Amino acid sequence: MLKWSPFFSTDQLLMSFDIHFEANHEMVSKNNKDFELMSYLITGAAGFIGFHLAKSLLDAGHSVIGIDNLNDYYSVELKMARLAVLRGYEHFEFGQVDIADEKQLDDFLDNKSFTKIVHLAAQAGVRYSLENPRAYIQSNLVGHLNMLEVARNKSGLQHMLYASSSSVYGGRTDLPFKETDRADTPISLYAATKKSDELISHTYAHLYAIPLTGLRFFTVYGPWGRPDMAYFSFTKKILAGEQIEVFNHGDMLRDFTYIDDIIAGMIAILDKGPVKQPNAPHKVYNIGNNNPESLEDFLTTLENELGRKAIRKNLPMQPGDVPATYADISSIKSDYGFEPKTELTEGLGSFAAWYRQYHKH
Numbered sequence: 001m002l003k004w005s006p007f008f009s010t011d012q013l014l015m016s017f018d019i020h021f022e023a024n025h026e027m028v029s030k031n032n033k034d035f036e037l038m039s040y041l042i043t044g045a046a047g048f049i050g051f052h053l054a055k056s057l058l059d060a061g062h063s064v065i066g067i068d069n070l071n072d073y074y075s076v077e078l079k080m081a082r083l084a085v086l087r088g089y090e091h092f093e094f095g096q097v098d099i100a101d102e103k104q105l106d107d108f109l110d111n112k113s114f115t116k117i118v119h120l121a122a123q124a125g126v127r128y129s130l131e132n133p134r135a136y137i138q139s140n141l142v143g144h145l146n147m148l149e150v151a152r153n154k155s156g157l158q159h160m161l162y163a164s165s166s167s168v169y170g171g172r173t174d175l176p177f178k179e180t181d182r183a184d185t186p187i188s189l190y191a192a193t194k195k196s197d198e199l200i201s202h203t204y205a206h207l208y209a210i211p212l213t214g215l216r217f218f219t220v221y222g223p224w225g226r227p228d229m230a231y232f233s234f235t236k237k238i239l240a241g242e243q244i245e246v247f248n249h250g251d252m253l254r255d256f257t258y259i260d261d262i263i264a265g266m267i268a269i270l271d272k273g274p275v276k277q278p279n280a281p282h283k284v285y286n287i288g289n290n291n292p293e294s295l296e297d298f299l300t301t302l303e304n305e306l307g308r309k310a311i312r313k314n315l316p317m318q319p320g321d322v323p324a325t326y327a328d329i330s331s332i333k334s335d336y337g338f339e340p341k342t343e344l345t346e347g348l349g350s351f352a353a354w355y356r357q358y359h360k361h
């Protein structure tokens with residue numbers, strides 16, 4: 001059996017799909033368990049969640065093609081450092097590609113072999129959408145459509161997972177948020193693009209029978225995390241003895257979800273595949289911790305883990321921010337056995353240890 005490699009020559013890559021398909025389904029035995037080696041396309045591979053997912057899949061022996069445009073919304077150095085880890089794996093291939101650029105995307109993917117897509121590239125962040133709305137339309141709408149077109153035209157594609165967000169629930173106050181709740185009153189442009197992605201995905205699944213799964217992530221945190229998120233900037237400022245800005249006077253609830261729990265959930269979905277749906281092969285899941293914490297308690301835990309007190313400046317609520325997020329996870333639990341395990345002290349402890357090591361603090 002031909003073993004797939006990202007280092008095939010163009011001629012080899014032009015061989016029939018059947019051979020690739022056979023190669024991509026090679027069975028291997030690890031720890032006395034048989035499993036299939038697959039090849040994945042991950043967008044946003046230099047990002048926080050994409051990096052962790054790619055690393056887990058590579059650790060399991062799979063092949064990963066990563067795409068990222070390495071934009072400077074936050075530290076490019078951090079994105080490069082994540083990539084440096086991934087480049088250490090033989091079966092990782094990377095392309096600096098903008099998913100909003102149809103030609104660049106198609107040229108890069110031409111003749112690449114993969115059977116599952118995890119589409120995570122996006123312009124993230126709620127507050128930045130007030131400053132730079134066009135970045136959201138480009139990456140999250142044009143880019144999302146381009147990825148659906150990639151999925152539509154890829155013969156043998158088995159499944160595409162894509163990132164949505166808890167922000168689609170807008171300012172709802174009836175907790176916890178369920179996937180069946182109405183989510184048509186977004187209060188930020190970011191949320192509006194994510195909800196639009198779900199709608200467009202549904203149409204593509206319906207029209208072209210593409211198996212699609214959307215994941216509404218709830219405040220993911222952990223090592224190698226995003227510097228634009230509050231827990232990261234709080235850590236930086238607390239360690240530097242600088243004042244931190246606490247919005248809504250700390251009176252906010254967030255369903256903080258540790259990265260390892262998120263990755264375990266995503267891998268369970270990728271392994272099992274899409275769950276059969278009555279109409280279009282599309283389903284959207286909440287993926288959160290199901291245990292919201294107040295920002296106040298979160299800060300205290302972070303202070304304990306860092307061994308330092310924060311200097312606080314209390315401020316009113318920011319436009320676009322929501323007072324609470326809390327995920328009902330019964331659907332992903334019953335379909336995929338998703339069960340978040342990590343307590344805040346453990347998760348923030350791991351983050352703080354990574355932060356100190358990475359920043360040599």
Ligand SMILES: NC(=O)c1ccc[n+]([C@@H]2O[C@H](COP(=O)([O-])OP(=O)(O)OC[C@H]3O[C@@H](n4cnc5c(N)ncnc54)[C@H](O)[C@@H]3O)[C@@H](O)[C@H]2O)c1
Nearest residue numbers: 044047048049068069071098099121122163165217219220
């Ligand atoms: N981390 C969270 O708490 C959270 C919560 C809700 C939703 N999400 C969603 O999950 C996904 C991954 O989030 P993350 O936390 O890893 O964010 P991230 O910003 O760390 O990763 C996204 C990556 O996509 C890349 N990217 C952005 N626009 C691109 C484009 N046009 N072409 C190619 N690459 C592009 C960025 O350079 C970045 O490396 C995003 O879609 C995000 O909206 C994340």
